[in-house]
Amino acid sequence: MQFHHYGYVSEEPKRLPAAGIGLNRPEELPDEMDVLIVGTGPAGMIAAAQLSMFPDVHTRIIERREGRLELGQADGIQSRSVETFQAFNFANEIMEEAFDLTEMSFWNPDPENPENIIRTARPLDDEHGISEFPHLIVNQARVLDYFARYMKQSPSRMTPDYGWEFVDLQIADNPENEEYPVTVQLKQLGAGEGSTRTVRAKYVVGSDGARSGVREAIGRKLDGKQANHAWGVMDVLADTNFPDIRTKCAIHSKAGSILHIPREGGYLFRMYVDLGEVRADDNHAVRKTPLEDVIAKANEIVNPYFVDVKDVAWHSIYEVGHRLVDSFHDLPDDAPADAIPHVFLTGDACHTHSAKAGQGMNVSMQDGFNIGWKLGQVASGTAPAALLRTYHSERHPAAENLINFDREWSTLMATPPEELDDPTAVETYYVAAEEFAAGMLTEYSDNMIMGDTTHQDLATGFPVGRRFKSHPAMRRCDANKKHIGHEHDADGRWRIYAFADAPAPGADSKLGSWAEWMQHDPQSPLRRFTPEDGDDNAVFDIKVIYQQHYHDYDLFDAPEVFLPRVGPYRLQNLENVWSSLHDDDFFNARGISREGAIVVVRPDQYVSAVLPLDDTAALKELFDGALLEPRPAAAVQA
């Protein structure tokens, strides 16, 4: 965490200096704004938190409720989400309070006494070391709290606008001719009940859930053939003799099945009690299932154990099917190639599925993270508006994969054990699917911000299109061994990791030539896209990783491009020079060539390109279409 360089910070350093809209942010919802986000669920909040780091962009996020979410809803946090929380500076804090899920138990009927369940398997949750971050369970409300704190402490000083309901929106016929092409009707709830407002925005993000009004307004639909499935879900405190009450369990018995999830704090747990497929003519009658019936059924399922419920914090009956929206934005399918979308959908507004794999909140947050930085860069003039078309093209396939995975998993989970060909099919699938379930198999393919895989062999551990998998390294300036990926804050900046070739720091090398080009050549993205009056690292955060032991050279042996000057005193940022650890070699661990490599990482932590140190032309080309020059071309020539 860096601070003090803009002046001494006496209090909480996570509270950044106010800037832009944050210097005088209107408390009331204004008539016009750059971005309007509808809904404060996980997708909307992460998008808002990301946009709050662009203080020149006026973003508002509205919510029907009159205040924060208090309980209920989702609770599964895959490790990819915790990685993401690290970028929003709250991974450690939420890890402290969340339930840490390390293994899963499978319970099935005892073959010798089929009325009773017995434990049949107990695989680790992350057998393969997919991430250094844990798989957590914590109430969604707390995730939202942390995002709310992040935006409040951001330079924008953003807070949600509670008590506003989305009614409708219209997009101007020629949106490119208007400054605020989207007109939105809102209705006030609570204190100002009933009054309506019309506001205008450059862009609207619909994060308003499975029954999204924004989706309806742009004429998009959730499609899916499969029937709804019903669940009784309850967050409870109980006296029990079930030995795995603090372990995630898939329980199948003669009496039905339960997905059992221990929760934060050591006592609370959630049970999803399977109520079966909903008949076509049910007409939501299942929702009237009394809580007592759900509790009684849970006790039948866990026989010979008991669950004596003492307190119910929250419960619900819900029905859900596997459905996917036809498009993540407002552009018609036959829109011209250069048309720009202005309304986007995220999260449950795009995809609904079972809770069985604990995916929903996680995939939704990746939607929001993806659209967040893109809107931030476009609305602040850093990137061309065409960038916004990559949102649908990247996230729609991710949602398709999610629906397919969840359909398989929930079908398997719902199959009575005696009908399975292989009695261990469920746990086998679970272990095989770990990497997907952890959120690590999302892969973005070639588009305007993605390189191809021509040079993938230079860094086989950083597949282009996948999230950057961190590794520990030694920070030269202060001999701090740290996960280098954890330095990647959600500040909207691109990351460039320069893995050095073998010569010593300071000696002639490909790394040295690359650094020289990057810092001085008028064609380098650093020269072209960094505003003259800001920090040297305002757009690109560039780190070098040397192969040498950190005691074998001195800090200032590194080229100056890795020591950028920042802040009012033009101090050098000294934290970008790193060494591979000799007892945990970065180059070996991630398959980095000893000839060096450039790894380019997007603001949302996805690997954009792997390039040779000497292919500066490819690096130039990558950013040609991805960023806008802040200065007239003439100035660059000078």
Next chain:
Amino acid sequence: MQFHHYGYVSEEPKRLPAAGIGLNRPEELPDEMDVLIVGTGPAGMIAAAQLSMFPDVHTRIIERREGRLELGQADGIQSRSVETFQAFNFANEIMEEAFDLTEMSFWNPDPENPENIIRTARPLDDEHGISEFPHLIVNQARVLDYFARYMKQSPSRMTPDYGWEFVDLQIADNPENEEYPVTVQLKQLGAGEGSTRTVRAKYVVGSDGARSGVREAIGRKLDGKQANHAWGVMDVLADTNFPDIRTKCAIHSKAGSILHIPREGGYLFRMYVDLGEVRADDNHAVRKTPLEDVIAKANEIVNPYFVDVKDVAWHSIYEVGHRLVDSFHDLPDDAPADAIPHVFLTGDACHTHSAKAGQGMNVSMQDGFNIGWKLGQVASGTAPAALLRTYHSERHPAAENLINFDREWSTLMATPPEELDDPTAVETYYVAAEEFAAGMLTEYSDNMIMGDTTHQDLATGFPVGRRFKSHPAMRRCDANKKHIGHEHDADGRWRIYAFADAPAPGADSKLGSWAEWMQHDPQSPLRRFTPEDGDDNAVFDIKVIYQQHYHDYDLFDAPEVFLPRVGPYRLQNLENVWSSLHDDDFFNARGISREGAIVVVRPDQYVSAVLPLDDTAALKELFDGALLEPRPAAAVQA
């Protein structure tokens, strides 16, 4: 972290439910209170934070300043302090923002060119793995902020009373006859400037610094022969080419010496520039040394490097000698053996010394932690008042050791390199002194709350009198591998670790007999001292550590004493059953006998006793004098 068991906690779980004084705490300083702490430095704040966990005790902490400390003062946090912060629930947060000190550089004149300095050694800061916690550097103001948050979130909802100056105090002639035997005169500063108040307290803690008014009021004196030494200290931002600017350095050159300390945030650093011994007739003239002279001298010392200071956050010239108070409390030396002290001194009010070893804030906090829980237990009626006499007897020797250490270290640091017999004497001493400097060699000897070392061989890694050195283990209920010592919150409870003998959980064993005795025998401390109407673990937090792999038994195989019932629903706390790790065996790592052992740990994390599982009489005896029974003896017999 445990929560939800007293009812669903929707917001920040570190904010505990209000209780006792916290239900209706008066905002204004009251006329009478249980404990009055004077001064909000590290010693006073940790004592207040500890007392805030005793909501039946009304504690106030006053401060001359009108608000929080903003900058300056101490910044060195040894690993023992970070262990302590873990007990106050903010170790992880402060670790995120602090500078992490992993190695130290020693710079001395270049033999070939003595006008220039060169690096001569670079030892690790913790060569010997003294603690799993780091050595940190962070402004004292932030430490105080975290303690302030802790007390605010405690059941007492405590906040400091700012703007009150201590004037004088008197202790009643027969204090045992009075409810509030200490009368204190205070003066209001700031808004209510000049008005005076007289308040009365059961106990007063003087944490009011080197010029302590409380010390003067009880007639105690700082003694010490050594002359004062002067330092120019500055927290600055600078442009520099000194390669170790982000490493702690001891720099000796022809031009003088510097202790250089990188600070939190990546840019700020502190330099202590040695201004030499202060002449007896100096009359504080040294304090007029201009900042420019200090900066110029720093540049001379670091030659051939430069330090171009761009911004000065704080600077000071200070003079300090090695001085120690004659007693840590108000009792005269000839007081009867059963007399009870009512006024206590902590921190700089008791001991002053150089800043060179970064000890001051740390030792002061251990003073405050020590007196805090003792006052809490005595004032709440849990422990007899005689406990308070152990404060002086434990902390005075600790302060003596500190002064002796600091005198040696600062003398060595101040000796010109050419006068040292061994040119590596400074770094050699530094490495040898690591364990002391980290705060780990404090050792309390036999007194009313300490056992002797008769059975030390049953747990050689837990020396009686030293702080409990944590080790990782597997928590059975949820397969969470955790440092067991990190579960020790500063909640004023005693900890008992029952290391099991070899038989399997549930089988006949010494552990099983001990558990049976502890839970059911009328003579067991658990039965005698636990109030009937509270949680089963209100006074003793008891954990078992089995030798078996955690998959080799089930949670409920453990005896019920390890599954205490708590909260309004009488739910079982399931987190006290642990297993040694097979790849990092607890018994081997801490020299625990395979026959098992009981390790008793005080509320301030010091090992009180090591006992055999079958010596229940010794365990009974240990607590006979240390705690008071909450119920009439008749009820216990029943």
